[in-house]
Amino acid sequence: MEVREDVAGLGLVKGFNVGAAACDIRNKGDFSRLDLALVVSETPADAAGVFTTNDVKASPVLLDIARLEASPKMRAIVANSGNANACTGARGSEDAEKMCELAAAAAGCRKEEVLVCSTGRIGEFMPMEKVAKGIAEAASKLSDSDEQSAAASRAIMTSDTRPKTVIATVAFGGKKISVAGMAKGAGMIEPNMATMLAFIVSDASVAQPLLKKLLKECAGKTFNRMTVDGDMSTNDTVLCLCNGAGGVSVSESDAESAEAFKAALLAVCRSLARKIVGDGEKITKVVEVKVSGARDSAQAEKICRSIGNSLLVKSSWFGEDPNWGRLADAAGYARTGLVYDKIDLDYDGVPVLSKGQPVAENKPLWKKIVSRKTFTVNLNLNLGSAEESILAADLTEGYVNFNKGE
Template identity: 55%
Template sequence: MAIEFFDDSNGIADVPGFRTGAAACNLRGNADTARLDVAVIFSEKPCTAAGAFTTNDVKAAPVYVSQAHLRGAAAGTPMRGIVATSGNANACTGEQGMKDAAAMCALAAEACGVSPEQFFVCSTGRIGVNLPMEKMARGIAEAAKNLSRDPAESLRAADAILTSDTRRKTCTAKFSVGGKTVTVAGMAKGAGMIEPGMATMFGLIATDAEIAQPLLQKCLWNAVGQSFNCVTVDGDMSTNDTVLVLADGESGVRVSEDDAGTLALFKEALNAVTFALARKIVGDGEKISRVVTLRVFGARSAADANRIARSIGNSLLVKASWCGGDPNWGRLLCAAGYAKCGIDQTKIDLFYDDVPVFLKGELQAQNEAAWRRVVREKEFEIRMHLNLGVHDYRLISTDLTEAYVDFNKGE
């Protein structure tokens, strides 16, 4: 039995038992006072929860607070919701930032009639600026007042978490077991500072599966490893990256390691949602013009495959050549070499899509016209076969444009 996947869906509203609300409180402090910047996700039932966070040593206050609340969830605290804001990262804001992040949970919890430790908090935006808490209090109260199962409100919530994104990011996956349907749905934000694990991104996911917290956490780590941790736009790791999953059990379908079939379907659905959201983040990368999937095969270890793919995908020279529609295969081989994984150029096979470029140390010059056509496309795949082992890795990257530099040369 296969899963059903719905791209650009209604997001969280697709999951029974969850409500969403959004509000505009001008956290950015600019002329666009109508821009949505506060979102609240609330479950009508207690949830198990799982999370994954940035590995940056400089973490934002909301990350520390959410990590603490996740530890509570792992110890048995039932979770109820997420409050997320855009426009201010609440990062590098000292003790006041920690107090403000905790206060956001308290404000959302009070509005929803639950305890502060039952809420997660996420913030994104400018670093080093304290939150305008009077505005925040009004925004959270309004978003909570707007809580609804209405798909339109769910899409407003998906819009409220965006920063430099150009479009909202939502998707849904469903599968059936014994006549009952399980839904996994999510929304995400992210366009710049994208280099896992993880990137300036949120992945906020809900499901009506009934699943214990340790298993949900294991499933999320597996999904993140194949999605959010496999994308790069600019090689920068954010202070605020967060992926959260809430599971309310509303479907009545129990997911456990005792039922391999149902567990496999749940993993497939969760993986589909996380990968689609991650792919949307890359496709909406700041001022990009091309998306490139890098596949490294035949490495001696998974770590080698990962390191080589990232060496290529984060190379400024490689990314600049993609911007120009220039295949410049030599830069790829050079980047693979300075990953220092002991590769042998006489064993390497390199393909642009299905076009052979370099086989066992020999350039396939007769195919040049074909591979040049490939790299002029907006999306293409590069496959590098090292022929040294059995491990592989997939990384989704982008080009580097003049517009990206112009966009990011000042705040």
């Protein structure tokens, strides 16, 4: 399998066209900042989505869930940044529906074949006159060009510092499948997904039941295993469209095709998830927290999250302090029944604790490791065989200053 990072975008996949526009959705008089994107399949595409688990769901999320329950095929995605269209009541629902209607007219399909995503400020109504002009402009630019692919990936950005794109191509049995993705996300990041949008497209044909199953599995291993600040968004969405333009049909009865597609999909999801954490608001460290030797996955995951979301742990990472006591404390207050005298802990393979006791002679090495931009924390509970991991980030002064007011 070939994986190419930071490519132009979704237009690299056969049968998909993209376009972007700047329409000042933020109402700041800035028509230079791209803030609206269109993704259009030339033919009806198998579609599936994974959404926020927040009880407060934005209007676009509710619309998309209903759309995908009603039909397995979609033609387009319209997305904007700068306004979340969340907590906006009946008008928000009407605006989300209108965005689909406008995009459908521009793309030449039915509004029921359009999905909508929004990200940005919560509680403000969408400036629909500007949105309408933006959709028309983006539609006029629809193409598979590198220029528009790159523009679309920038149009969905909010506090992101850079676009996030990737394409994976896998060959098997004389056939080839391409899967490409673009995403945004930098703050309010906590599993099960938060303030993140990810759009994934493929030239394979994958019936919705299988696509939904595979997307959920891959999201569970990637997007749902990351945390920047522990907050959960109203708008999280991962959408996948598969148009079959490559002539390869993926089915459960053909294990080779299903495994190939899943491998490519997982590679794309994993890459995008790492890019999101790596672009966390004002972070300086990306840390993989691995818990092994757990009684079951639930225990391992709960401890991973407890460590990854601990403000004290995240602060010590920022200060490049190898404070294992804070990690042990966070693991313990997850209250999963770990036995302290059994745990082993290491940083990037260098022992820190052995059966709960510090391996003091390694202390100079611990400091060097936690000074790196990326490193891994491995905690073995020695209670079983289950394991889980998450991607986490440090907590910086810059993050607090960035988020103390809008």
